[in-house]
Amino acid sequence: xxxxxxxxxxxxxxxxxxxxxxxxxxxxxxxxxxxxxxxxxxxxxxxxxxxxxxxxxxxxxxxxxxxxxxxxxxxxxxxxxxxxxxxxxxxxxxxxxxxxxxxxxxxxxxxxxxxxxxxxxxxxxxxxxxxxxxxxxxxxxxxxxxxxxxxxxxxxxxxxxxxxxxxxxxxxxxxxxxxxxxxxxxxxxxxxxxxxxxxxxxxxxxxxxxxxxxxxxxxxxxxxxxxxxxxxxxxxxxxxxxxxxxxxxxxxxxxxxxxxxxxxxxxxxxxxxxxxxxxxxxxxxxxxxxxxxxxxxxxxxxxxxxxxxxxxxxxxxxxxxxxxxxxxxxxxxxxxxxxxxxxxxxxxxxxxxxxxxxxxxxxxxxxxxxxxxxxxxxxxxxxxxxxxxxxxxxxxxxxxxxxxxxxxxxxxxxxxxx
Amino acid sequence: xxxxxxxxxxxxxxxxxxxxxxxxxxxxxxxxxxxxxxxxxxxxxxxxxxxxxxxxxxxxxxxxxxxxxxxxxxxxxxxxxxxxxxxxxxxxxxxxxxxxxxxxxxxxxxxxxxxxxxxxxxxxxxxxxxxxxxxxxxxxxxxxxxxxxxxxxxxxxxxxxxxxxxxxxxxxxxxxxxxxxxxxxxxxxxxxxxxxxxxxxxxxxxxxxxxxxxxxxxxxxxxxxxxxxxxxxxxxxxxxxxxxxxxxxxxxxxxxxxxxxxxxxxxxxxxxxxxxxxxxxxxxxxxxxxxxxxxxxxxxxxxxxxxxxxxxxxxxxxxxxxxxxxxxxxxxxxxxxxxxxxxxxxxxxxxxxxxxxxxxxxxxxxxxxxxxxxxxxxxxxxxxxxxxxxxxxxxxxxxxxxxxxxxxxxxxxxxxxx
Numbered sequence: 001x002x003x004x005x006x007x008x009x010x011x012x013x014x015x016x017x018x019x020x021x022x023x024x025x026x027x028x029x030x031x032x033x034x035x036x037x038x039x040x041x042x043x044x045x046x047x048x049x050x051x052x053x054x055x056x057x058x059x060x061x062x063x064x065x066x067x068x069x070x071x072x073x074x075x076x077x078x079x080x081x082x083x084x085x086x087x088x089x090x091x092x093x094x095x096x097x098x099x100x101x102x103x104x105x106x107x108x109x110x111x112x113x114x115x116x117x118x119x120x121x122x123x124x125x126x127x128x129x130x131x132x133x134x135x136x137x138x139x140x141x142x143x144x145x146x147x148x149x150x151x152x153x154x155x156x157x158x159x160x161x162x163x164x165x166x167x168x169x170x171x172x173x174x175x176x177x178x179x180x181x182x183x184x185x186x187x188x189x190x191x192x193x194x195x196x197x198x199x200x201x202x203x204x205x206x207x208x209x210x211x212x213x214x215x216x217x218x219x220x221x222x223x224x225x226x227x228x229x230x231x232x233x234x235x236x237x238x239x240x241x242x243x244x245x246x247x248x249x250x251x252x253x254x255x256x257x258x259x260x261x262x263x264x265x266x267x268x269x270x271x272x273x274x275x276x277x278x279x280x281x282x283x284x285x286x287x288x289x290x291x292x293x294x295x296x297x298x299x300x301x302x303x304x305x306x307x308x309x310x311x312x313x314x315x316x317x318x319x320x321x322x323x324x325x326x327x328x329x330x331x332x333x334x335x336x337x338x339x340x341x342x343x344x345x346x347x348x349x350x351x352x353x354x355x356x357x358x359x360x361x362x363x364x365x366x367x368x369x370x371x372x373x374x375x376x377x378x379x380x381x382x383x384x385x386x387x388x389x390x391x392x393x394x395x396x397x398x399x400x401x402x403x404x405x406x407x408x409x410x411x412x413x414x415x416x417x418x
Numbered sequence: 419x420x421x422x423x424x425x426x427x428x429x430x431x432x433x434x435x436x437x438x439x440x441x442x443x444x445x446x447x448x449x450x451x452x453x454x455x456x457x458x459x460x461x462x463x464x465x466x467x468x469x470x471x472x473x474x475x476x477x478x479x480x481x482x483x484x485x486x487x488x489x490x491x492x493x494x495x496x497x498x499x500x501x502x503x504x505x506x507x508x509x510x511x512x513x514x515x516x517x518x519x520x521x522x523x524x525x526x527x528x529x530x531x532x533x534x535x536x537x538x539x540x541x542x543x544x545x546x547x548x549x550x551x552x553x554x555x556x557x558x559x560x561x562x563x564x565x566x567x568x569x570x571x572x573x574x575x576x577x578x579x580x581x582x583x584x585x586x587x588x589x590x591x592x593x594x595x596x597x598x599x600x601x602x603x604x605x606x607x608x609x610x611x612x613x614x615x616x617x618x619x620x621x622x623x624x625x626x627x628x629x630x631x632x633x634x635x636x637x638x639x640x641x642x643x644x645x646x647x648x649x650x651x652x653x654x655x656x657x658x659x660x661x662x663x664x665x666x667x668x669x670x671x672x673x674x675x676x677x678x679x680x681x682x683x684x685x686x687x688x689x690x691x692x693x694x695x696x697x698x699x700x701x702x703x704x705x706x707x708x709x710x711x712x713x714x715x716x717x718x719x720x721x722x723x724x725x726x727x728x729x730x731x732x733x734x735x736x737x738x739x740x741x742x743x744x745x746x747x748x749x750x751x752x753x754x755x756x757x758x759x760x761x762x763x764x765x766x767x768x769x770x771x772x773x774x775x776x777x778x779x780x781x782x783x784x785x786x787x788x789x790x791x792x793x794x795x796x797x798x799x800x801x802x803x804x805x806x807x808x809x810x811x812x813x814x815x816x817x818x819x820x821x822x823x824x825x826x827x828x829x830x831x832x833x834x835x836x
Contacts, residue, residue, distance in 0.1 A: 002464075002503075003503050003504075003506040003507035003702070003703070004503075004507065005459065005460045005463070005503075006460065006462060006463065006464060006485075006489065006491065007487075009460035009462060010460065011457075011458075011459050011460070011500075011503075011504050011507075012457055012458040012459070013457055013504065013508060013511075014455035014456060014457050014518065017455075017456050017457050017458055018456075020458070021456065032762050033757040033760070033761065033762050033763065034757060034762075034763070034764075035735050035762065035763065035764030035765075035782065037432035037435075037436075038432060038435050038436075038439065039429075039430055039431055039432050039435050040429075040430040040435055040438070041423065041429050041430070042423045042424060042427035042428065042429070042537055043461070043523065043525075043537065044424060044427060044481070044493075044525070044536075044537065045423070045424065045427075046420075046424060063462070063483075063485065065481075065483030065484075066483075067424075067481065067527065068527045069425075071424065073424065075462075075493075082429075085420075085421050085422075085423075085429075086421075086429050086431065088421040089421035089422065089429075090431060093431075095778060095781045095782075097767060097768075099764075100432065105461065105523075107461075107462070109485065109486045118462075119460055119461065119462065127767075130767045130768070132767055132768070134746075134750075134767040134769075135767055137750070138767065141754060141757075145757060145758065148758075229747070230750060233746075233747045233748075233750035233751050233754065234750050234751070234753065234754035235751065235754035235755065235758065236754070284421070285421070317453050328552075328651075329647070329651045330651075332552075332555075332648060332651030332652050333651050333652070333653070335652065336559060336651065336652035336653035336654070337653065339451040339452060339559075339563060340563065340566075340653065342451070343451065344450050344451050344452075344453065345451065345452070345453065346452075346453030346517075347453075349515060349545075349548045349550055349552040349553055349556065350548070350550070351552075360513060363513045364453065364513075
């Protein structure tokens with residue numbers, strides 16, 4: 001049997017998991033500070049929930065199957081349909097705007113490549129029930145706050161803001177019928193990286209005015225203006241620029257859309273989102289205005305690695321209890337007591353020689369070693385500060401019930417050693 | 419389209435998610451204090467990983483299918499096979515014993531019922547590379563610490579400890595051949611709730627000695643003694659009792675096994691685990707001794723509900739910024755500044771009447787309202803402590819770059835209001 005995961009899937013060994021946790025912490029902290037509440041849905045949903053939103057084409061990218069009850073089910077490729085389902089079932093319980101976030105695990109059957117896996121985590125923030133551009137400003141400032149908590153700033157990333165509403169008016173003005181607009185937007189969505197002759201040919205007589213619009217520095221729209229003003233007030237104006245090439249391929253966006261890219265343009269989009277005012281209703285729910293974004297862990301991790309900003313919260317033992325043969329029982333009592341008092345405590349279950357136990361203490365990254373030796377009979381223990389190579393002695397006592405207590409709290413050990 | 423999840427699956431609205439988070443926090447905290455490091459694996463694995471461990475019968479309970487690359491895959495029903503796979507691939511990188519924990523989401527196609535869902539979360543702690551009973555003691559004390567962080571104590575739950583090694587010796591002594599032992603253990607596993615005549619008939623001549631063993635108060639074994647001593651030293655002796663009826667149905671357990679039950683016996687097991695020394699090798703990995711436990715969120719939640727110990731960490735706004743018409747921009751600047759300073763801040767995007775905004779502030783559970791009115795022109799803001807119905811005034815100023823600062827930090831607002 002292979003020891004590898006399926007292609008496109010990842011094992012998170014403790015080191016890697018610590019990096020992932022530091023990303024989740026930043027996402028949660030930014031969401032919490034910005035007034036979003038966490039929710040979560042099932043990972044398996046009825047297949048219909050996805051085809052309803054994205055059409056039958058989506059099926060090619062899904063992990064889907066028939067369950068043992070003959071239901072067509074799919075592993076969720078995104079959270080928005082679940083959000084729509086949940087909002088439909090209980091939105092009357094919540095004051096609008098509903099500000100919710102989640103960190104779902106998502107699945108897509110795609111060709112695995114750099115920054116793209118078949119399974120990933122994604123930060124989702126959505127605001128339901130608010131039609132003003134202050135909602136998008138709120139979302140963009142929340143994602144900037146999340147990125148800044150990870151050490152990224154406007155020198156590293158840019159939030160590109162665009163407006164499907166502007167494109168809609170532009171295309172109407174160019175005489176494009178309603179039914180043909182989607183096709184043009186799909187071409188615009190693929191502009192980046194496509195050879196100029198190719199898209200010029202595809203756009204035909206539209207090529208010239210589109211090229212002009214894309215290079216214009218003076219693009220304005222009521223939607224864009226409101227969002228930009230809000231983002232500037234919230235303190236992230238210098239993270240953003242207008243870029244009409246961002247149209248977001250998906251058909252359901254209705255207003256302002258945005259993407260986060262690394263400034264150097266080396267990676268795929270770090271995050272993307274926008275307004276999707278009619279989607280909840282289309283999914284069989286309520287006709288509520290809505291806007292949201294998603295940020296995956298994969299491209300973000302690549303960027304953090306490149307910027308040397310991977311700062312895993314290492315789970316280290318704070319105290320390592322070392323015991324002489326015969327003192328194991330007392331050592332465990334001390335470990336149990338210190339853990340109940342809130343400390344991270346470990347010890348060597350093998351209880352061999354002191355030197356061997358101390359070796360493991362260093363390997364575990366412990367700050368303190370608490371040594372239980374023969375002086376324990378006189379109520380004394382040795383405290384070592386491992387990296388500083390300092391040591392001292394503390395007394396302990398046991399009350400009638402066997403409950404153990406130390407003369408010095410761990411917070412004071414630094415004063416004990418010399 | 420239905421607004422309900424698939425049968426056996428759960429939506430976690432913010433209230434329910436807060437309860438789940440408080441459980442995860444306790445699990446993480448107990449693991450961390452006890453020196454376990456977090457890891458995670460993929461949710462989809464090759465089907466073979468599970469049939470290898472549990473035989474073909476497991477397939478009936480799995481969500482499994484053929485992916486688009488024609489691989490037989492399954493949603494993980496448990497984490498141990500993934501752990502075995504991961505340990506096999508990198509165990510040389512880690513000092514033994516390896517102490518790892520995880521909070522995986524698991525899937526089983528079972529009939530949904532109280533405390534049993536088709537999708538649930540499970541706390542897993544495992545120790546690999548240590549054969550002494552101190553490892554089981556470590557696991558049991560960690561799970562007791564986790565339960566105590568949730569408010570549960572030995573008056574609510576009992577850890578029932580048994581020893582497959584003891585049963586093995588007992589059955590040998592009774593003249594049962596090696597190949598027949600598994601069958602007897604399976605009968606013992608179903609004792610609870612089965613009518614006496616039925617299992618007496620099934621056990622035949624073994625019924626009498628088995629009944630004697632089960633009621634004996636003096637059962638001892640080297641394995642049990644070591645584990646019980648360790649658990650007592652670590653401070654959880656009064657949570658535990660020996661109960662030989664616990665045999666854990668699964669064939670791969672080799673030594674001490676244990677289950678956590680509510681004292682009243684109203685629910686299914688809250689947790690279960692034990693030693694599985696040969697499993698890693700069987701799964702194609704290394705021949706390393708191993709022991710571990712799993713604790714699901716579902717039965718635990720039922721128990722916490724019954725004991726009125728559900729204490730969700732409510733994500734509330736700390737500060738709600740209220741703005742007079744025309745002062746929206748300043749309000750957003752204040753919100754952005756306060757969020758960057760680490761506070762949880764919200765506001766009403768609709769910016770209607772003060773009374774309406776304050777209503778939303780109360781609905782969001784904010785402690786403070788910061789009111790931006792006409793006095794803002796004189797650099798003054800009103801601070802209200804909402805529940806206490808007290809208020810006061812603070813000054814603010816903006817430097818040349820527009821950066822805003824408050825005269826009083828939020829920590830001092832309590833002194834400002836009267």
